[in-house]
Amino acid sequence: MERTAVVVDREYLKHLPGNTHPERPERIQVLLDLAARLDQPKFTLLPPRAASRAEIEQTHGVDYIRLVESTSAVNHYALDGDTITSRDSFGVALLAVGGFLNLLDSIAAKESANGIALVRPPGHHALRNRAMGFCLFNTMAIGAGHLKRQHGANKIMIVDWDVHHGNGTQDAFYDDPSVLFVSTHQFPYYPGTGAVTETGAGAGTGYTINVPLPAGCADREYLQVFQDIIVPAAEKFRPEWVLVSAGFDPHRRDPLGGMDVTEQGFAAMARMLLGQARKFAGGRIALLLEGGYDLAGLRNSVAAVLTELQAPETTVAERLPLTESGIEPVIRRVLQVHEKFR
Numbered sequence: 001m002e003r004t005a006v007v008v009d010r011e012y013l014k015h016l017p018g019n020t021h022p023e024r025p026e027r028i029q030v031l032l033d034l035a036a037r038l039d040q041p042k043f044t045l046l047p048p049r050a051a052s053r054a055e056i057e058q059t060h061g062v063d064y065i066r067l068v069e070s071t072s073a074v075n076h077y078a079l080d081g082d083t084i085t086s087r088d089s090f091g092v093a094l095l096a097v098g099g100f101l102n103l104l105d106s107i108a109a110k111e112s113a114n115g116i117a118l119v120r121p122p123g124h125h126a127l128r129n130r131a132m133g134f135c136l137f138n139t140m141a142i143g144a145g146h147l148k149r150q151h152g153a154n155k156i157m158i159v160d161w162d163v164h165h166g167n168g169t170q171d172a173f174y175d176d177p178s179v180l181f182v183s184t185h186q187f188p189y190y191p192g193t194g195a196v197t198e199t200g201a202g203a204g205t206g207y208t209i210n211v212p213l214p215a216g217c218a219d220r221e222y223l224q225v226f227q228d229i230i231v232p233a234a235e236k237f238r239p240e241w242v243l244v245s246a247g248f249d250p251h252r253r254d255p256l257g258g259m260d261v262t263e264q265g266f267a268a269m270a271r272m273l274l275g276q277a278r279k280f281a282g283g284r285i286a287l288l289l290e291g292g293y294d295l296a297g298l299r300n301s302v303a304a305v306l307t308e309l310q311a312p313e314t315t316v317a318e319r320l321p322l323t324e325s326g327i328e329p330v331i332r333r334v335l336q337v338h339e340k341f342r
Contacts, residue, residue, distance in 0.1 A: 004309045005046045005106050005115030007099040008035045012120050014088035018076065021084060022256060022293040023121060023134040030299040031118045031289075042310050046106055046115070048099030051142070056097065058149070059142045059172060064129040068093065068136055079131035093121060093136040100143045100288055107284050108151045114277070114309050116246070116287040118302065124166035124245045124290050125191060133164065133191060140245050140288055141172035144179055147241055154178055157239035157276075159230060160185070161222070161269060162247025162290045163257035165194030165210070169245065175204040180237045182230055184222065186250075186258055187212030196330075196337050206341030209233055211334055214326055215258035219265030221327045222250070226272045228331050234276040236342070242277040242285040244270070248292030248301045256293050263297075267304035274308060285309075 010032065013025040035045060056065055071077035071085040078084050096119035106112040117139075124140055125133030140158060147153040157180045158173075160166035165185040170193070173179035177200075185194050200208040211225050234242070248266065250259035270287070277285035287305065292298040 002113035003042060003044045004306065005044045005103055005112035006035055006038065006118065006306070007046045007048055007103050007115070008032055008118040009048050009095065009099065011048070011095050012092060015092040015121055016086040016088070017084035017134070026295055027292065027298060028118065028120055030295045031302060034299055034303055035118070038306070043306070044112060046102055046112070048095045048119070049102055050091065050094040051097035051101060055101065055142060055146065056094070056137055058145045059128065059138055060126075061129045068131065079136070083131045083134055083136070085136070089121070089136065096120060096123065097137055097139045097142050100139050100286070101146050103286050104143055104147055104151070107286055108147070113283055114274070114285045116289070116302070116305065116309070118289045120289070122247070122290040124160060124162060124169045124247075125164070126168045127171055132168075135168065138168045138172060140166070140169050140243060143286075143288070144173070144243060148178065153240050155237060155240045156180070156243060157234055157237055157241070158182070158243045158245065159273060160245035160247070160290070161250065162245055163249040163254070163259055164190050164247065164291065166245050166290075167191050167193040170194075170198070170208055173204065174200055174208060175202040177203045177207050180207050180209070180233065180239065182209040182211070182233060184211045184213060184225055186215055196333050199337060199341070206338065209334065209338060211330065213330060216260060217250075217327060218252070218260035219262055219268065222261055222265055223268055224327065225331065226269055229334055231272055231276060234280070238280045239276070240281050240284070242273055242281055244273060244285065244287040245290045246287040246305065247290035248298050251292065251294060251297035251301055253294040253297040254292065256291065263300045263304040266301045267308050270305045270308040271311070274311070
């Protein structure tokens with residue numbers, strides 16, 4: 001079995017948005033502790049690097065990058081009501097992006113079979129010229145662009161299972177048919193985007209799939225969405241890469257979310273996406289940490305996903321019937337909206 005790469009580093013502890021902020025350094029500390037106990041023959045700890053300014057500029061405006069960099073001169077700076085920086089935050093954000101790019105390069109070079117970047121701050125809310133939702137730079141968007149430019153990727157599937165809609169990532173590829181963006185998220189909820197009718201623009205119409213879910217959804221509901229919407233979308237798109245914005249805030253213990261997903265649920269979602277990566281993308285799947293604010297829920301969920309990434313083969317789960325449940329209307333609505341794009 002080829003090794004799974006894990007990016008995690010003590011430097012990610014240095015981003016300090018405040019003592020009471022939910023996006024706190026302890027999120028990385030529990031993952032550092034987890035990484036220290038990994039079975040070394042199965043896992044490779046991959047060091048991060050600082051992303052270059054040119055790499056960041058592929059997704060973000062020059063003036064915005066300068067603004068974030070300028071916050072290094074003060075102990076705390078509020079880019080918005082939720083997104084607070086400290087003196088080290090700009091440098092840590094560069095390492096977050098560079099860590100994910102190192103992971104993608106390692107998988108592309110077949111040095112690693114797959115992997116996960118356990119970095120902070122998160123990124124999927126960051127817009128081209130705006131920080132929001134704890135996010136400074138959109139690591140996922142930069143990574144997907146990197147695959148296109150540096151590795152010739154023509155078909156990239158991004159699945160965002162964070163409890164919050166990945167509005168920044170959606171915005172980055174809204175008119176791009178080479179990137180299929182799929183988001184499951186609590187709705188209505190922050191940031192207020194992610195309606196079923198947001199399907200893309202221009203040539204990218206139909207390549208954005210939003211699955212807005214009511215609060216309270218548990219493993220079964222999420223797996224129904226994956227079975228009935230996400231896996232069929234992957235079968236149709238046939239991605240060359242599968243990327244995952246892996247926010248663990250749908251966990252039942254999470255203080256910021258209202259979902260009921262367990263560690264086993266995250267493992268099952270990862271298993272289904274790994275199956276699609278093995279079927280179409282030569283196994284190329286890379287996960288990126290986004291949210292997840294309960295420390296035990298975060299650690300245990302990451303551990304469960306890591307176990308799946310090392311599974312020798314993907315087992316096909318028994319198909320769940322589409323029941324008359326709270327999400328049955330949502331699934332049918334999503335399928336109805338996207339029917340015309342088939």
